[in-house]
Amino acid sequence: MAQTKVEILQFASSATSVNARVHPVVLFNICDCYVRRPDQSDRVIGTLLGSVSSDGTVEIQNSYAVPHSESSDQVALDIEYHQNMYLSHQKVNPKEVIVGWYSTGLGVSGGSALIHEFYSREVTNPVHLTVDTGFTNADAGIKAYVSVNLSLGERTLAAQFNEIPLDLRMAEAERVGFDLLKMIKVEKIPNDLEAMESSIARLNVLIDDVYSYVNAVVEGEIAPDNNIGRSIADALAAVPVISAPAFDKLFNDRLQDNALLVYLSSMARTQLSIAERLNTAAQVL
Amino acid sequence: MGKYSKEPENPTKMPARSFLQAVATADVKVSPLRVVRMEGVAILKIIKHCKDFAPTLVTGQLLGLDVGGVLEVTNCFPFPIREEDDEVETDGANYQLEMMRCLREVNVDNNTVGWYQSTLLGSFQTVELIETFMNYQENIRRCVCIIYDPSKSNQGVLALKALKLSDSFMSLYRTNNFIGEKLREKNLTWVDIFEEVPITVSNSSLVSAFMTKLESESPVTQSDFDRLELSTKPFVERNMEFLIDCMDDLTMEQQKFQYHYRNVARQQTQQQAWLQKRRTENMSRKASGEEPLPEEDPLNPIFKPLPEPSRLDSFLITNQVSNFCNQINGVAGQSLCRLYVTKALQDN
Known part of the structure; x- marks a missing residue:
């Protein structure tokens, strides 16, 4: 060579x-x-x-x-x-x-x-x-x-x-929302609570899907898939095990925190309207 | 523009108006801005720019078309971050011109319709915003300010807002009359400063086709995860901090007014005392057959009217407080939802 x-x-x-x-x-x-x-x-x-x-x-x-x-x-x-x-x-x-x-x-x-x-x-x-x-x-x-x-x-x-x-x-x-970007025309941008509603609705549908899938497997209508099974088990395991009283306490604490927030913000708002009234009233000297 | 609304002093003079004046007055009657229609590309660009630089606040220019009551925002471009430097000022103007020229070459709408800016927890109601708006308003009849809040987007909300100043506020701002009397005359309260314009979104069919094709089949999206995130603590804490600061500011403003009113009251008693003195003096002069002294003395410092502090600041702070209250309410509502969802999960 x-x-x-x-x-x-x-x-x-x-x-x-x-x-x-x-x-x-x-x-x-x-x-x-x-x-x-x-x-x-x-x-x-x-x-x-x-x-x-x-x-x-x-x-x-x-x-x-x-x-x-x-x-x-x-x-x-x-x-x-x-x-x-x-x-x-x-x-x-x-x-x-x-x-x-x-x-x-x-x-x-x-x-x-x-x-x-x-x-x-x-x-x-x-x-x-x-x-x-x-x-x-x-x-x-x-x-x-x-x-x-x-x-x-x-x-x-x-x-x-x-x-x-x-x-x-x-x-x-995804953060913006596919619905907004996919459609030729969207009339309204969803506000926070509406967005929440749709998210929870989707979560519901997902849980239903999983539920019916598991049922179908148990009934023997669908061949079981180990990977899906493991994923479901993982998801279930991700829910922390908390005793009922502990959870109740946690839940109530959070609930009260939130209620306090709402209370404070409405208080501030009331204060605003009172201040507004006082300001206009004070001019009649 | 503010002069168009000037009434003709004498109705008989009406026919003498020039053609130009007639045109100008006809021009004033534009249909109000009803809706801002944004294209997806503009939204994405704004979000990208605001997010890349968060928490630094950034601004940019909106390009689009003014079609009757609908303002179309079809594109936008970012401004470089401004530095406190005179040289940079002209640099910025050059950049803007250059960008407009370049975009025109690729057939992007070459018409400024407003500007966008990012904000932190919605604390955008500032004097600077109003000043910028007035600047834009001078050149463009209908302009809009798009506000995007990157901090809120982590909560799974698309915090995009289109704002404009109300007409009554603008006319008041031009004359710089923010004293109580004028405000009452116009019946303007803090709610009437900003007007929110509804946003609709439109996309070209091409984009729509691509997105439909490319959308992943997964039924869960990133924003779902964001929304269902249980921890809202940092967000709420920041919000409360801001709210407390604002409340402090508001109290300061109110003290300013109290101080002012106290001064006014003191001045009035002084004036009364002076008048009383003058009257008794005049009485005695009359008795002795002398000319009475005038009952007014404009040179005396106690007759100088005290300037009333502007109410603009307190109005803006009020706006911010109300905004934080709304935000806190929204977050609290959301976390209540989440709590009940977790409860349901836990119960099962």
Whole structure:
């Protein structure tokens, strides 16, 4: 084997073990930009901002669209716009840096390599996020890629886009409430007690579900699943065992605390109205 | 804008009004703001910004459209945290212009409709808020302030509020007349300073489709966990602390008024005594055939009217107290619910 002569076709071994996490605001922003895109263009491109945590997870926290023009074989990105916008974002939150770029459409297209190269100069190993706004396969395709250079010796031949795992769990959106974000139109934001009511109703439904499942297993209608059984046992074990008198005491104490709070706040309010009356009455001198 | 409402002094002069005046008065009759319609993207952006920086209070600009009685908030952008520096002031203005320009380029609504700010436990009723609002109001006829409370969101509540100042309060604020008489004339109480505008939420069909597709199948959400969390202690404690502080402030304000009234009463007895003296003096002068002295002496310091302290502060504090009371009531109600749920669990 003439080792010195052989040129090996190799992938540049960059950190391919990364995964990405997308915050819901990014998705909303991309959708909004897509809806508002200029007439003549059929996709939007933009910059992704965020941070890379120590374990290699790319947190995509923010984004902005960058105007571009596209013809059959070339893509022109408004680099000045990109830089202005980046500076503006930096002023607000210096912790959010460029982590990659996004484009709408299904998968990676031809021009993507060029744009990716541009972003590679801004940040090492950028993430490319694609959002399939056209629902091509009747599915909400959101994918993230990193690029790996395929090189022959010193020459770079091509760039290969490798898909990386993407975490779409949206705890933030859950906090706001999916109901608010899913509907085209919501008439009212639920207040605290209404929200409580719906939560308790959901809890009720869950308990009913578990109950009927357990019943069905006992009756032999459903094949028992050990994992589910263990989870139920865990949940039941999580309820602390407190003797009835101790619990009653605890319960009554808390009840009285709360009653005291309500009493204090109504007292303050009464005080307010008395003060109001006194103030206006005192003027008749 | 405040001058439009000036009545023409003489009704016969009416036809002499210029066309511009006529247009201006017609303009005043805008339909009142009924509803703020926010897009999901704006809500998420506000929440993100406020949350990232909590407990520092942050602000940002709302962009959208003014459509009749509905104010649409379709987007927003954050302001950098302000520092006490003159140079930064112009920097901030530049940033704002730059951001607006950039957003316009990607077809975002380029119309300011107000601003948003985060708050701590709903203690937002301050003079600064009113001043900012008046500033905005000068340029935009209909503007709104969105308040988001990150501390409350940990309780599983979406604490998003749209506020505006009431018209009667604004006209009073412009003339800076917060003395008792004027307030009674206008029948303005502390309840009438802020008006809360109902918020509705709208999303584009595209977003709606994505969210429907992506929503995890799990029947429990993060906010359910937050709501059913038994411990509310830190929240309630903070709330009570704030309430106590406010009550102290309120007492201070009231003492100010008592002091003022005591002074007024003292002045009045002084005036009476002076008048009495003058009258007896005049009586004796009349008896001796001299000209009587005038019964008023504007140069005498005891006739100088005492300025009445402004009631604005006490109004604002009252608003805050009432807000804390509401919050405490809400939390207490929620924890009562939770208590009974635990009781039911324990009984089983």
